[in-house]
Amino acid sequence: MSKMSKIPVAVLGATGMVGQRFISLLEGHPNMELVSLVASEKREGKRYKETVNWLLDTPMPEESGKLRLYKLGTDFKELGAKLVFSALPAEEAQKVEDKFASDGAAVFSNVKVNRMRDDVPILVPEVNPEHLGLIDVQRKARKGKKSSDGFIVTNANCSTTGFVMALAPLRQFNLRKAYVSTYQALTGAGYPGVASLDILGNLIPYIGDEEDKMVAETAKILGTFENDAITPHRVKVYPTCVRVPVRDGHTETVWVELEQNDMVEVADAMMNFKGLPQRLHLPSAPDVPLVVHTKKDRPQPLKDARLGSPPARARGMAVSVGRLRAHENMIGFTLLVHNTVRGAAGGSVLNAELAISEGLVR
């Protein structure tokens, strides 16, 4: 693909934490070129770098910093993009994403509002690439409208993303139940997010809506696509979601009930887990989606959710797994997912890469 043929993309909600991560991940992307940024009305016309409170560890991409912001409400056509990443606040996303899709946009959303719609896939490319089939369902439903090409693809909630990545290779062992407790990072709550007085030396044992998302999204993502619809997986998920004073990286402790209790088989399945993104060599696909640690005190957020580090971490796109063990009839393990990369912006970028590769965005 020559530079001329890069897909022009826009980011909605460009100044928030996830918006920033989108911009960071799109820097120098081989298939996509960031052309437009959309934020709230008060920032309209300002240069990105002059108005954003940049929160990432990595530096702001220079070119993107110079872009002038469009206001939310700007027509899709004005943005000069074909593909749109949405990191909008939930209350604004539903209307906007729908309108954009109707206007022909390929919308890759990080927002929860459209995830549970029957005709919208929650895509995790290693896990359920066939769910992209729902795009056709969406397009048919829009037939007759001015543009029938647009569609919406969502990523999963940050906690769910890491969770389904680790569960995916266990489906073959007749996965029936999964107990999961999370240790979620502060960046997952956005900015300003959690007040320091609430979390310094403390934890918050409830994250609104998060447990319901893990139950519903997991069943949908692991489900099968047949006859233009998804049949949810029968796995029963028992989640407890907790916020902890960690900056980046959601840790999750898991016990699963399988028909297989041979640790070697389970470990093999995880270590050898590959998906379509790996076979297609998508630009953001980690070589090894599940990095299995054998040191008992790993994975740790500070050591294993860092970017720019060992190749195995693949810039935050791989999920780390550790503490694999069998006990009675169950398998236990602990996972770590970079919540704003794989669990948010990076997940959507990989979704877009898969859709582009499949010829769904032109």
Added chain:
Amino acid sequence: MSKMSKIPVAVLGATGMVGQRFISLLEGHPNMELVSLVASEKREGKRYKETVNWLLDTPMPEESGKLRLYKLGTDFKELGAKLVFSALPAEEAQKVEDKFASDGAAVFSNVKVNRMRDDVPILVPEVNPEHLGLIDVQRKARKGKKSSDGFIVTNANCSTTGFVMALAPLRQFNLRKAYVSTYQALTGAGYPGVASLDILGNLIPYIGDEEDKMVAETAKILGTFENDAITPHRVKVYPTCVRVPVRDGHTETVWVELEQNDMVEVADAMMNFKGLPQRLHLPSAPDVPLVVHTKKDRPQPLKDARLGSPPARARGMAVSVGRLRAHENMIGFTLLVHNTVRGAAGGSVLNAELAISEGLVR
């Protein structure tokens, strides 16, 4: 009980974190009087307040601060005590506790080494007071030795203590399985304990030996005492133990499998749970052993593991429970236990109070 008749007690391992808590809890105790402190040889003869690195929030009891330290190795008889609290390092505890018991001491230990011995009870007075029957078994075994009155009673590991307190009222519902993830405080690792570079903004997904303790101790504590022996409870425990950057208070997220899934019944059982310590009005017994929270974001370590606060917290001796909910066939909840009070020194003090009340220490 007149002041004259207070039981004289000693604390072994007096300068450590748990030793400090023992000293703090014994200040002004109605039935016990702290008379001797034992620490490592290098501190021998020094006044407690001059050598200890006092780490508690609460002030050092003035009288105890003036006591001069005995060295480890001092004979039980020299200490002038009848009852001994042990907060020794594990490697030193086994020999010393045994020797002291043989010499006639009523040893109440916070150390793991003797917990799984067949004739030593792991006592949590609200849960298994009848296990005190093992004291007779111990005494019989020591018959013929110079003193047959001594014995060893252990408390449970800090995480286990909170866990079995919450599980105790669920035994009536045919408790079969329990999945538990912990969020354990730094004080649980002693001092200097966890290096700041390892835990600031991080978590450590493994605590050596802790999960095994939760499995074995829980089954023993919830077990039945018959024919001079304990038959472990059949509950299967699936634990994952994690250290988090919290100072005091272990949080635990739990899912249990019961025959009863009626939330009201379960909540009632927890709220109305009382035990022998409550009926006997033991000095350290909380009026309400399980404080059930209805606010979704509670319990929190910073708000619910503080001492000197609302009576319901009972100076760290009550266990907080929250987030009670039913899902499919399981009951979920989150608990919080003050790890160095109820989960360590306070647990042993209550054990001693029960033994004294039962006439086992004279």
Added chain:
Amino acid sequence: MSKMSKIPVAVLGATGMVGQRFISLLEGHPNMELVSLVASEKREGKRYKETVNWLLDTPMPEESGKLRLYKLGTDFKELGAKLVFSALPAEEAQKVEDKFASDGAAVFSNVKVNRMRDDVPILVPEVNPEHLGLIDVQRKARKGKKSSDGFIVTNANCSTTGFVMALAPLRQFNLRKAYVSTYQALTGAGYPGVASLDILGNLIPYIGDEEDKMVAETAKILGTFENDAITPHRVKVYPTCVRVPVRDGHTETVWVELEQNDMVEVADAMMNFKGLPQRLHLPSAPDVPLVVHTKKDRPQPLKDARLGSPPARARGMAVSVGRLRAHENMIGFTLLVHNTVRGAAGGSVLNAELAISEGLVR
């Protein structure tokens, strides 16, 4: 003073961090009785305990929790109080405090807006009790108005309070310059205040307006009251104010230029420093206003800004000083002040106690 004769008091801004501290400190007060609480309009009529997000370590006083809230804008007369503590946001305080004083209220304010008015004292009772003379100036200025009895007394900014307490006994040595760097706690920024993402493992090297306050307030407080006006002290203050991830307690590192460099003299002056509150035995006055530490690693926020602890800390009303040392021609030391007690609500309560004792509130 019989219970019947307690002064009835109201708290403006009752639900904020400082408002909570006022309520906590007024529980069981011997001379004042809390009768009314005022908060924003949306909380009007609600019981305090049902609407407040209680943030203090200490439990909410039961009686105060039952009070129903008045809305801001309620007339002073309706509150049934003679004395009013103001913890309002700055933008609302100026108008309200002035109106209340005009209506006859004795206003003790924690807000900055009136501090630098010529006829309003910034009172730190150990340091400048004679500045209460400005009340007469205020009353004369209001003569002819419906009520000439009301007045406004402010406390100092939290950082300034600790600073002037430590500088007060050094005035005798011809205090000329003071260099001060602060390490300010999160509670000083209120709630939600500082975002966790901004401060976890970080510090913020600027606190808006804080340095200017330290310069101006220090000179005014240490100044002399003559001919109905205050002449500022000539000390030059060079401050740098920094926020750090500490919950309670502002630490300040100080170098002062004096004519006296004899450490013994300086230490003596600090240790023996007493003021009018001590001589009058005011209820909130610490016996020892400056607690001088000799251990090199003290004072520390976690050890020395705790409440409910050693008497010397006097429930957060004493200022801790440590690391006293001489170098070249300067004296260095480090101080710690409990920012929401001595540095905020507690300071105002002591101010009220002094005014009551002097017969200025009846």
Added chain:
Amino acid sequence: MSKMSKIPVAVLGATGMVGQRFISLLEGHPNMELVSLVASEKREGKRYKETVNWLLDTPMPEESGKLRLYKLGTDFKELGAKLVFSALPAEEAQKVEDKFASDGAAVFSNVKVNRMRDDVPILVPEVNPEHLGLIDVQRKARKGKKSSDGFIVTNANCSTTGFVMALAPLRQFNLRKAYVSTYQALTGAGYPGVASLDILGNLIPYIGDEEDKMVAETAKILGTFENDAITPHRVKVYPTCVRVPVRDGHTETVWVELEQNDMVEVADAMMNFKGLPQRLHLPSAPDVPLVVHTKKDRPQPLKDARLGSPPARARGMAVSVGRLRAHENMIGFTLLVHNTVRGAAGGSVLNAELAISEGLVR
């Protein structure tokens, strides 16, 4: 310089925090090649990656990880190196460094023990490159010994390094006094270093020896080299050193007394400050040694002491300055130095680069 002619170097104390940083910074170095690692005896013969507890954010260099460790006590000749970086514990460094220098090694030390020796320079290449003249003094003193080529060059203490970098351009304004308070990161105390219970939500107001180092080293570094000796600068330094819960990056708040109070002149002097490393384009030299921030809330450790970020930060080798302001006759500012890069290993690496460039190591 061709690859063949790279100077072979060894690192003493290779497994500690600073040793790790040396190894990290030497990866792919254009002029030096890491050939040998030395650690404590118990690690002898092990591969580095199998024995080290790697603590850095950045990944361990693969080649270095394969090196087998020499034990401390190994002869310089056996290491196959010409140049040695020393990150030894102080108690072991003095003897070893001296022996190595006598044996012909060019020793670049991060240890305090030799810093104040009359014939050893404390080198900060932008500030006092002429102090390298002391190498000749050392060599002359060793004349007649088996090898007269060896020498010792030290870097400055971490806090001092940032401090003298910022003071250097102010010497021209007749720098007379400097008041400095530090906010020092945990990595400065090594590993395990500060106990988490001591610092989580707290600060420690004393760092042993640190203030004395700042006074003595600053005067020596800023001093003049004449007649084979250094005359200390007359600046009087008033330091207070404090540990805060920050991972990387020492912040320092400073007030200086100059003859120049024109802010523009001072800011210009800082912004335009360059030294010999910049003119020589040494590999580790930052283009801009002092990065002057104009945003009031900068520099911050989390934003400005990160590596791998904007070029201006130059991989941790530049010092950030902010909050420049004039008040009365003083200039105030705040600085931030990466304590384990510029303030430790990176400083020594730059020292070595300068010495190599000057032909002192061959």
